Amino acid sequence: MDPHLLTTFVTVARHGSFSAAAAELGYTQSAISQQIAALEADLGLVLLGRRPVEPTPAGRRLLEHAEPLLLRLRAARADVLRAAALPRHRLRLAATPLAVNAVVAARLARARAQQPRLDVTLVTCGREQVAALVAEGEADLGLADGIAAPSDPLRLPDTGPMTTVGIAEEDLVVALPGDHPLAGRAALRLADLVDARWLQTPLCPLARLRDLVGDGFPAALEYQGDDVHTLLNLVAAGHGLTLLPSSALPAGAAARGVPLASPRLVHRVELLHGALPPGSAADLARTLSA
Amino acid sequence: MDPHLLTTFVTVARHGSFSAAAAELGYTQSAISQQIAALEADLGLVLLGRRPVEPTPAGRRLLEHAEPLLLRLRAARADVLRAAALPRHRLRLAATPLAVNAVVAARLARARAQQPRLDVTLVTCGREQVAALVAEGEADLGLADGIAAPSDPLRLPDTGPMTTVGIAEEDLVVALPGDHPLAGRAALRLADLVDARWLQTPLCPLARLRDLVGDGFPAALEYQGDDVHTLLNLVAAGHGLTLLPSSALPAGAAARGVPLASPRLVHRVELLHGALPPGSAADLARTLSA
DNA sequence: GAGGGTCCATCAGTGTTGCTTATAGCAGGT
DNA sequence: ACCTGCTATAAGCAACACTGATGGACCCTC
Numbered sequence: 220m221d222p223h224l225l226t227t228f229v230t231v232a233r234h235g236s237f238s239a240a241a242a243e244l245g246y247t248q249s250a251i252s253q254q255i256a257a258l259e260a261d262l263g264l265v266l267l268g269r270r271p272v273e274p275t276p277a278g279r280r281l282l283e284h285a286e287p288l289l290l291r292l293r294a295a296r297a298d299v300l301r302a303a304a305l306p307r308h309r310l311r312l313a314a315t316p317l318a319v320n321a322v323v324a325a326r327l328a329r330a331r332a333q334q335p336r337l338d339v340t341l342v343t344c345g346r347e348q349v350a351a352l353v354a355e356g357e358a359d360l361g362l363a364d365g366i367a368a369p370s371d372p373l374r375l376p377d378t379g380p381m382t383t384v385g386i387a388e389e390d391l392v393v394a395l396p397g398d399h400p401l402a403g404r405a406a407l408r409l410a411d412l413v414d415a416r417w418l419q420t421p422l423c424p425l426a427r428l429r430d431l432v433g434d435g436f437p438a439a440l441e442y443q444g445d446d447v448h449t450l451l452n453l454v455a456a457g458h459g460l461t462l463l464p465s466s467a468l469p470a471g472a473a474a475r476g477v478p479l480a481s482p483r484l485v486h487r488v489e490l491l492h493g494a495l496p497p498g499s500a501a502d503l504a505r506t507l508s509a
Numbered sequence: 510m511d512p513h514l515l516t517t518f519v520t521v522a523r524h525g526s527f528s529a530a531a532a533e534l535g536y537t538q539s540a541i542s543q544q545i546a547a548l549e550a551d552l553g554l555v556l557l558g559r560r561p562v563e564p565t566p567a568g569r570r571l572l573e574h575a576e577p578l579l580l581r582l583r584a585a586r587a588d589v590l591r592a593a594a595l596p597r598h599r600l601r602l603a604a605t606p607l608a609v610n611a612v613v614a615a616r617l618a619r620a621r622a623q624q625p626r627l628d629v630t631l632v633t634c635g636r637e638q639v640a641a642l643v644a645e646g647e648a649d650l651g652l653a654d655g656i657a658a659p660s661d662p663l664r665l666p667d668t669g670p671m672t673t674v675g676i677a678e679e680d681l682v683v684a685l686p687g688d689h690p691l692a693g694r695a696a697l698r699l700a701d702l703v704d705a706r707w708l709q710t711p712l713c714p715l716a717r718l719r720d721l722v723g724d725g726f727p728a729a730l731e732y733q734g735d736d737v738h739t740l741l742n743l744v745a746a747g748h749g750l751t752l753l754p755s756s757a758l759p760a761g762a763a764a765r766g767v768p769l770a771s772p773r774l775v776h777r778v779e780l781l782h783g784a785l786p787p788g789s790a791a792d793l794a795r796t797l798s799a
Numbered sequence: 800g801a802g803g804g805t806c807c808a809t810c811a812g813t814g815t816t817g818c819t820t821a822t823a824g825c826a827g828g829t
Numbered sequence: 830a831c832c833t834g835c836t837a838t839a840a841g842c843a844a845c846a847c848t849g850a851t852g853g854a855c856c857c858t859c
Contacts, residue, residue: 220582222512237836250818252837257817262586264593269836270826277593280784283670284585291581292510295574296552302570303554368658370720377667380573430660494570527807540847542807547846559807560855 222292224258225285227251228266232282235272287376290351294379297356298493306498309338313349313358316445317422318488320466322387323362323507330506337499343445345421347376353491354378359500360507361491366391366427366462369485382495384508387488389464392476394454399475406480418442418459420450431482462486512582514548515575517541518556522572525562577666580641584669587646588783596788599628603639603648606735607712608778610756612677613652613797620796627789633735635711637666643781644668649790650797651781656681656717656752659775672785674798677778679754682766684744689765696770708732708749710740712776721772752776 230240231251241251259266266278274282312327319327319341331337342358346365352358365373372383393412395402401411409428413435419425421443425436439459442450447467454461455473464486468476490508495501521530521541531541549556556568564572602617609617609631621627632648636655642648655663662673683702685692691701699718703725709715711733715726729749732740737757744751745763754776758766780798785791 220512220586222510238834247819248836249820249838253817256837262589264589266589272836275593276786277589280592281585281589284581284588287669288578288581288585291574291578295571295578296510298574299552299554299556299567299571303565303567379577430662496566528805537848538807539809539849542809543846546808562807 220261221258222289224254224261225281225289227254228258228278229282229285229289231255231267231272232274232278237272287378290354291379294354294356294493297354298379301356301359302494302496304496306496306500307359308334308336308499309340310360310500310503311340311342311352311358312360312362312503313342313344313352314362315346315349315364315421316343317447317464317467317486318362318364319343320387320389320464320488322389323488326386326507326509330503333506334499334502337503339503345445346373350375350378350381350491353493354381356493359492360504362386362488362507363491364422364464364486364488366423366484367487368483371487373487373489375489375491379493381491381493384490384504385487386490386508388485389466389487391462391479391484391486392465392468393479394451394461394463394468394474394476396455396457397473397475402475402477404477406478408481409479410481412436412460416459418450418453418461420461421445423462431484510551511548512579514544514551515571515579517544518548518568519572519575519579521545521557521562522564522568527562577668580644581669584644584646584783587644588669591646591649592784592786594786596786596790597649598624598626598789599630600650600790600793601630601632601642601648602650602652602793603632603634603642604652605636605639605654605711606633607737607754607757607776608652608654609633610677610679610754610778612679613778616676616797616799620793623796624789624792627793629793635735636663640665640668640671640781643783644671646783649782650794652676652778652797653781654712654776654778656713656774657777658773661777663777663779665779665781669783671781671783674780674794675777676780676798678775679756679777681752681769681774681776682755682758683769684741684751684753684758684764684766686745686747687763687765692765692767694767696768698771699769700771702726702750706749708740708743708751710751711735713752721774 227240227244230243231237234240237251238248241248255267264277265275266281267274346363349361349363353361363373363375367373369388375383393407401407409432413432416439417425417436419438419441425438428436440453442453450461451472451474462479463476465476490504492504495504517530517534520533521527524530527541528538531538545557554567555565556571557564636653639651639653643651653663653665657663659678683697691697699722703722706729707715707726709728709731715728718726730743732743740751741762741764752769753766755766780794782794785794
């Protein structure tokens with residue numbers, strides 16, 4: 220199965236048109252038609268209907284495999300080039316917003332003090348994007364955060380042989396409105412909040428809570444952003460509860476944070492990297508992991 | 510990056526010889542030489558030294574990516590073909606030995622009763638092999654087991670879009686010799702067994718215990734087999750402790766099983782499958798998951 | 800030192816592949 | 830009926846991938 224044909228297939232399926240895919244890929248319609256025919260002949264299956272150009276069930280299944288496969292191919296190339304590259308001082312660090320907490324920021328500052336020539340560009344994005352950027356060589360290092368049991372690795376998308384190192388863990392709190400009946404408690408258990416209204420957020424996916432505790436945790440509102448200020452305002456206004464790292468609630472915040480006692484969970488930050496030959500990136504990774 | 514060239518590269522590296530790789534792949538030495546040159550030109554790197562033919566650091570990095578990549582390509586092909594295939598009654602079920610406990614076996618028997626034409630071949634192998642066989646289409650369904658927190662999915666190798674369903678969970682016990690000082694306890698905590706001697710086994714990798722509890726758990730002996738009878742004899746003879754599902758210790762066994770109270774862990778069995786069009790395999794999967 | 804064997808690199812020749820251009824057929828709209 | 834847009838197919842040609850031959854390097858034996 221040729222990745223070249225796979226790329227063509229994915230592009231055609233996205234556009235629903237041979238001609239449009241040809242334009243995007245810089246081929247003629249005829250070449251595209253022949254490439255799709257070759258892929259279909261190789262597998263002995265019809266992968267796309269014609270008029271309209273839509274994937275068959277088998278084609279849909281192949282599409283599910285194609286994107287991760289093509290990403291992994293890009294990752295392999297990037298990682299090999301990285302393993303052989305000369306050290307650079309200008310680095311890109313991809314991070315989820317909440318991954319750069321005070322501990323991590325302090326270590327970053329220490330790294331800058333130790334390496335005067337270090338030049339770091341910090342890019343924030345979602346957890347999946349962090350993994351992809353590092354894998355594809357678009358970022359030198361990644362920082363990803365999430366909810367996990369203590370010392371339990373985060374579940375990141377697998378993009379090939381990549382190293383993850385846990386670098387920070389912090390207690391979680393349940394963020395409640397200040398006037399919530401449970402706001403005065405010393406600690407809370409998730410099992411007692413099963414029927415409360417919750418916010419669906421990237422940090423606190425409700426499916427994860429259901430995995431840990433069981434059914435419940437209705438999503439009253441979904442917030443796909445990462446801005447803590449907005450999140451706290453949504454909580455304070457009564458839209459729903461969420462879990463946050465304790466340091467994310469400054470004194471005087473609109474919402475109140477009550478420590479989570481059960482199940483035993485933490486906000487965990489992990490460093491991601493591929494090949495790490497000696498140089499600035501390796502030094503930065505070491506300092507961030509210290 | 511062409512998978513064809515990758516396959517050649519992997520084969521040459523394995524043999525340490527262009528000529529031997531040529532013989533295995535059915536090409537001439539000249540073709541192999543040109544393929545490796547093409548791959549090196551594509552990446553702009555020397556991947557293999559010559560005389561002796563050994564991977565460079567960059568080549569070694571590429572080898573780490575190559576095997577999973579090639580497996581995923583095979584998996585994509587197999588899964589697409591499976592999605593489009595006609596239903597068959599002759600199925601292959603790949604399972605780790607301890608995954609087929611009494612609950613699972615009973616469900617399998619129920620499936621056979623419900624589908625008189627069902628013909629299942631059960632193949633036992635290691636956890637990684639289960640995932641690979643299912644991914645590559647060599648098995649229709651897989652059953653894998655391991656130690657996990659309740660409701661926490663097992664960590665299986667990622668071979669592409671595959672579905673895993675937890676189908677059984679069972680308490681774990683610490684297997685001790687009958688005359689062990691702790692054998693009479695009602696329950697045990699792992700933290701109290703940190704300095705005991707342990708067996709390194711596929712089911713109970715000591716690295717996992719260290720992740721959960723911390724340093725310790727010295728490996729007194731490694732047993733790579735899966736035979737519970739042998740394992741119990743090793744325990745009874747004082748070679749070391751291990752964790753086993755409670756049902757694995759029959760009455761009168763040579764070793765004694767004491768329930769594990771902390772941390773909260775279970776023996777978990779999961780069903781693995783790729784594309785599952787309507788038919789015997791889908792019916793079997795449904796019955797096994799019930 | 801001479802001779803022989805093994806192994807990889809490179810060249811020339813040849814069949815295969817992958818692209819472009821041209822054309823045919825189909826569907827939908829006016 | 831005519832026009833437009835779209836995909837399939839055929840023919841032509843450059844590029845690619847393989848084989849067979851050859852050269853050079855290295856090692857071993859006499």
